[in-house]
Amino acid sequence: MEEISLAINGIRVSCTPGTSILEMAEKNGIKIPKLCYHPDLEPFGACRLCLVEDEKSGRIMASCVTPVAPNMEIVTDSPRVIKHRKNIVRMMIAEHPESCIVCSKGNRCQLRQIAAQMGIGETDLYPMPNYKQLEVDNPFIVRDLSKCILCGKCIRADHELVVVGAIDYNLRGFKSRPATLHDLALEHSNCTFCGTCVSICPTGALAVRDTKYVGTPDREEYTTCGFCGVGCSLLMGVFDDRVVEINPGGLHGSVNGATLCVRGHFAHDFLNARGRLTQPMIREGDQLEPVSWDEALSTIAKRLGAIKKNYGPQSIGLFGSSKCTNEENYLFQKIARTILGTNNVDNGGYLAGRSALRVIHERTDGGCRINSIDNLCGAESILVLGANPAQSAPVLSYAIKRAAKGGTPLIVVDPRKTDLTPLSSLWVPISPNKDCEWINSLAAILWKKFGHDTAFIERFTEGFGPYSDALSSFNPERLCLATGTDMASLERAAELLKGKKIAVVVGHGITQQRSGARTMDALLNLSLMTGSIRTKAGGLYVIAKENNEVGAWDMGTVPNALPGRLPLSNADARKEWERTWNVKISPDQGLNLIRMIEESEKGNLKALYIMGENPLRSLPQGDRVMEAMKKLDFLVVQDILHNETTRIADVVLPGAAFCEKAGSFTNMEGRIECFSEVVPPPGGSKPDWEILDLLATRMGHEKRYGSLDKIRAEMTRSIALYANLKENTNKNFSWIKETSKLRLFSSNGEGTMIPFSSLRPVETEITDDEYPFTAILGSQRFHLGSGTRTAHSERIRDFGLKGEVELSPEDGATMNLKSGDTVQVQSREGALTREIRLEKGLRPGLVFVPTAFHGNDALNLLGLIQLEDTQSQGFKMCQVRLEKLGDNK
Amino acid sequence: MKPKEIDWNQLSSIIEKHKGEQWGLIPLLQEIQEAIGYIPPKSIEKISDAVNLFPAQVQGVITFYAGFTLKPKGKYVVRVCRGTACHVKGGRSILRLMKKELGLEEDETSPDYQFTLETVACLGACFLAPTMMVNRTYYGRLSPTKVSSVLAQFKKQKGE
Ligand code: SF4
Numbered sequence A: 001m002e003e004i005s006l007a008i009n010g011i012r013v014s015c016t017p018g019t020s021i022l023e024m025a026e027k028n029g030i031k032i033p034k035l036c037y038h039p040d041l042e043p044f045g046a047c048r049l050c051l052v053e054d055e056k057s058g059r060i061m062a063s064c065v066t067p068v069a070p071n072m073e074i075v076t077d078s079p080r081v082i083k084h085r086k087n088i089v090r091m092m093i094a095e096h097p098e099s100c101i102v103c104s105k106g107n108r109c110q111l112r113q114i115a116a117q118m119g120i121g122e123t124d125l126y127p128m129p130n131y132k133q134l135e136v137d138n139p140f141i142v143r144d145l146s147k148c149i150l151c152g153k154c155i156r157a158d159h160e161l162v163v164v165g166a167i168d169y170n171l172r173g174f175k176s177r178p179a180t181l182h183d184l185a186l187e188h189s190n191c192t193f194c195g196t197c198v199s200i201c202p203t204g205a206l207a208v209r210d211t212k213y214v215g216t217p218d219r220e221e222y223t224t225c226g227f228c229g230v231g232c233s234l235l236m237g238v239f240d241d242r243v244v245e246i247n248p249g250g251l252h253g254s255v256n257g258a259t260l261c262v263r264g265h266f267a268h269d270f271l272n273a274r275g276r277l278t279q280p281m282i283r284e285g286d287q288l289e290p291v292s293w294d295e296a297l298s299t300i301a302k303r304l305g306a307i308k309k310n311y312g313p314q315s316i317g318l319f320g321s322s323k324c325t326n327e328e329n330y331l332f333q334k335i336a337r338t339i340l341g342t343n344n345v346d347n348g349g350y351l352a353g354r355s356a357l358r359v360i361h362e363r364t365d366g367g368c369r370i371n372s373i374d375n376l377c378g379a380e381s382i383l384v385l386g387a388n389p390a391q392s393a394p395v396l397s398y399a400i401k402r403a404a405k406g407g408t409p410l411i412v413v414d415p416r417k418t419d420l421t422p423l424s425s426l427w428v429p430i431s432p433n434k435d436c437e438w439i440n441s442l443a444a445i446l447w448k449k450f451g452h453d454t455a456f457i458e459r460f461t462e463g464f465g466p467y468s469d470a471l472s473s474f475n476p477e478r479l480c481l482a483t484g485t486d487m488a489s490l491e492r493a494a495e496l497l498k499g500k501k502i503a504v505v506v507g508h509g510i511t512q513q514r515s516g517a518r519t520m521d522a523l524l525n526l527s528l529m530t531g532s533i534r535t536k537a538g539g540l541y542v543i544a545k546e547n548n549e550v551g552a553w554d555m556g557t558v559p560n561a562l563p564g565r566l567p568l569s570n571a572d573a574r575k576e577w578e579r580t581w582n583v584k585i586s587p588d589q590g591l592n593l594i595r596m597i598e599e600s601e602k603g604n605l606k607a608l609y610i611m612g613e614n615p616l617r618s619l620p621q622g623d624r625v626m627e628a629m630k631k632l633d634f635l636v637v638q639d640i641l642h643n644e645t646t647r648i649a650d651v652v653l654p655g656a657a658f659c660e661k662a663g664s665f666t667n668m669e670g671r672i673e674c675f676s677e678v679v680p681p682p683g684g685s686k687p688d689w690e691i692l693d694l695l696a697t698r699m700g701h702e703k704r705y706g707s708l709d710k711i712r713a714e715m716t717r718s719i720a721l722y723a724n725l726k727e728n729t730n731k732n733f734s735w736i737k738e739t740s741k742l743r744l745f746s747s748n749g750e751g752t753m754i755p756f757s758s759l760r761p762v763e764t765e766i767t768d769d770e771y772p773f774t775a776i777l778g779s780q781r782f783h784l785g786s787g788t789r790t791a792h793s794e795r796i797r798d799f800g801l802k803g804e805v806e807l808s809p810e811d812g813a814t815m816n817l818k819s820g821d822t823v824q825v826q827s828r829e830g831a832l833t834r835e836i837r838l839e840k841g842l843r844p845g846l847v848f849v850p851t852a853f854h855g856n857d858a859l860n861l862l863g864l865i866q867l868e869d870t871q872s873q874g875f876k877m878c879q880v881r882l883e884k885l886g887d888n889k
Numbered sequence B: 001m002k003p004k005e006i007d008w009n010q011l012s013s014i015i016e017k018h019k020g021e022q023w024g025l026i027p028l029l030q031e032i033q034e035a036i037g038y039i040p041p042k043s044i045e046k047i048s049d050a051v052n053l054f055p056a057q058v059q060g061v062i063t064f065y066a067g068f069t070l071k072p073k074g075k076y077v078v079r080v081c082r083g084t085a086c087h088v089k090g091g092r093s094i095l096r097l098m099k100k101e102l103g104l105e106e107d108e109t110s111p112d113y114q115f116t117l118e119t120v121a122c123l124g125a126c127f128l129a130p131t132m133m134v135n136r137t138y139y140g141r142l143s144p145t146k147v148s149s150v151l152a153q154f155k156k157q158k159g160e
């Protein structure tokens, strides 16, 4: 496109047509004051502060909404401009309340900054403060709309970035203010408390509710959110070595830009919780007594050494962490494999359904790992299965919603109405555990309608013949019926997807379900058939529950794979690592989390070393897990918070939270994010890698690493996937390296073909007449995982969520239950007592049980069973019955 | 005051008619306002679903335009002019009289939903000052007797 040439403040410049004057000025290093402009939002022209003058025409105009035109002669600070600008600010200040002086936005208020810059102290105007009710009833956001300057940034952020639509302008003129529907308090609206509007508000009208620790930050540092697998970049405000404030990192190219979710924004107050561990402790009878690091570490080395000697390496188990860094997980499994000599090492990712994901990993030869969330905005269609990302991975949901708002067809396949269904083109209310059949029926119809990508299939795949034959012989009508949905919606789905690449988004509703592996298999077939892999227009997005679920697997903190996800059963891979580490690696597959508990129960496992997991809360059947662990000779727990598991430990080691150490996480996109320490670890606690490093040397590792860089260097050298991990600073990230040998993923068009897999037979259903309801377990956005950390957040606690069990109004009527009644939910494995809420749109026969509440008692309903067992119901659902205990008073 | 009964069927059919229309919001709101006399707050979510907007956005449009109201109004909306010309010609006494006659304060509606009393800044008919409007009809050169006779006319209609 031809560039436009014009002048600004006497300098000749050129830029592309369509650029606004403001952007052009900024590109040329000229600053124009602005209050309502934000680079991520549609320009709005509300505040008029960005006025400039075109000397040629004599026109004064708002530069943020005026595009450049040829031969303009822009002046940004002519006397006329300055005069107008000053008047605007004077009027804003005249309308502002006196509480300005004690405003919590303090020096970060942009209005105050601009007033100061322009030398406006007294306005010489009659003050006309516009008092509005102060809203302080929720623990997250304080709204003082007396201070609102109607810049509309909060509204645009809410509509354009997070796509919630909680607020908009209400009324007009002097009365006009951003308001929720019916002008209710935020907690009575559909606001998600993501806080995005708070960070973007230029004044003190929207502010964060204080917790115990406040203060104007004396410095700000970037880091990566430690909650979910989206891996948002955060900017932490620090006062006196405490994190007192969190804002979105706003970094170019980051996953989240100017957005966050309620956890990232507000729940990090757990960092300052009273329950933080600050010193090593050793059990003396019933008590945990503080000891020195030296004593704690030598005790561990001694006891583990003795147990290994007496009972063999297989008598020791290690729980690594999907929350700890890559470097720490690498070191952790290295200790297990090289010093203790066991593959009994696992992490919480097992419960998130890792075994289902292995199907993809194996079939793609480790490809398909890189799926940038940003690409979703350019996807041709989006298919979301078994996921409610607005709760589990909110920032991912923003991208999906933005795409859907922009017209991308969005299909939601879920037994429940999710937060995405209102924006979707189609919601398929499928029966639980039937996704595989539905996907195969969809594939059959697409095949019939020529919805496949012949060029892609020929170029990259093999075995399409038998696969398509199987599809042809299918009776989609019959299969569709079995999924509890109708043919019409299947046809509609096929119509929406035909000829399009599909971005598939998969959640724990799939990976944790009984037939998760079959479903993933079917999905990959569908993606291959439609040519949707390795293109920006499609993709396969798997939601990671925890921040480093992906990295922990990559680092080999799993019983059946070495770092780099190389199968332990592969003799060559073992040899490779034996050379690198200079030790013999046991070829015996280790125990997974569940098996470790079973072996402890049987008395075969004698010692357990747990880093950053709280199995008493995160595993099914907490009581049984507790009994099993009590049988151990020796239990070490390395964590950041006092929790259910530290209470029964023999040795407790205080680790550091993510922002108290340096390291890297790998997110669900395949992005490796590096960060450095923001605040020092509290009290006597230490970064987990340092603890492991110290312990390893005591147990015979020849030499200490001594620094994170040395660990990272070894990883980068020896793990092909992580070869890109440079020594980068906290603002940086790199992507996982593509290592798949398949042609589909190679850069030079060479390599082997990816096979279609045959359709797997339908499984028999598990039904149980005594337990007529199907309970679905799922998360709510205020908590993460089992809720250990979020339950330590003062704000989340203050919000007073009850975690009601949801039931359909139809079942409510039959059972004579109404919202607020108390019920007991019972499965064959256990029970819980909770209030219920009747939820319109929920399928009769289903109940929804939110996890992480009340010590995560939801997991009592599940059996302590492995996902791959034939009798397993998975970690997502189980059969239950309900019994009314009390009336809503 | 007893809440006004809403004919939800009628409302739904109006909403249904404009469903999916890209620029359908304002005509849709106008039609509801016309048919029901106001826009029931409870209908906002249904409306926003139909036109693919956020409920808060729909509310913003309703409260922006003076022609839409969220509160039920009377069958007859009386607007007394409080503009300068009318003021000079005794608009204030006309308002006072009106309040007495109807037993209503400004912006109030009678419990039987017959009358709503409002004021406006200028009806744009200053040459007829003092003025008022009942629904869409203008009344000028008002005097206490004229006010009473105009009102009587509507009160009579009511009796029918
Ligand atoms: S609340 Fe803040 S962001 Fe929203 S319009 Fe007012 S000043 Fe702007």
Ligand code: SF4
Pocket (backbone or CB within 6 Å): A154, A157, A158, A162, A164, A165, A166, A167, A190, A191, A192, A193, A194, A195, A196, A197, A198
């Ligand atoms: S906190 Fe988030 S959801 Fe709530 S109003 Fe602000 S931007 Fe919208």
Ligand code: SF4
Pocket (backbone or CB within 6 Å): A225, A226, A227, A228, A229, A230, A231, A232, A256, A260, A261, A262, A263, A264, A265, A393, A394, A395, A396
């Ligand atoms: S979406 Fe996940 S990573 Fe982002 S702020 Fe929320 S919890 Fe943190």
Ligand code: FES
Pocket (backbone or CB within 6 Å): A033, A034, A035, A036, A037, A044, A045, A046, A047, A048, A049, A050, A051, A062, A063, A064, A065
């Ligand atoms: S920044 Fe341009 S009008 Fe506000």
Ligand code: FES
Pocket (backbone or CB within 6 Å): B081, B082, B083, B084, B085, B086, B087, B121, B122, B123, B124, B125, B126, B127, B129, B130, B131
């Ligand atoms: S002042 Fe009353 S009509 Fe103009």
